[in-house]
Amino acid sequence: MDAQSIITAAKLIGAGLAMIGALGGGIGIGLSAQGAVQGIARNPDVSGQIQTNMILGIAFAEAVAIYCLVVALLILFVIK
Secondary structure (H helix, E strand, O other), X not given: OOHHHHHHHHHHHHHHHHXXXXXXXXXXXXXXXXXXXXXXXXXXXXXXXXXXXXXXXXXXXXXXXXXXXXXXXXXXXXXX
């Protein structure tokens, strides 16, 4: 094996490990939606406030997944 093959393998492994953080974003989105649905089912009068908070929670959880994707792409295409 030459050095270039080892570097390529390390980059691929590093990018895969960086994407593990996206798992947290997916779990966060699921829990946010679950909590919102349960809250609206228990008290439909405040569905607007619950929905607003749910959308904010989903946006913040999605930001974490996007950061993981950016780091993985940086590892793959920028680092030499």
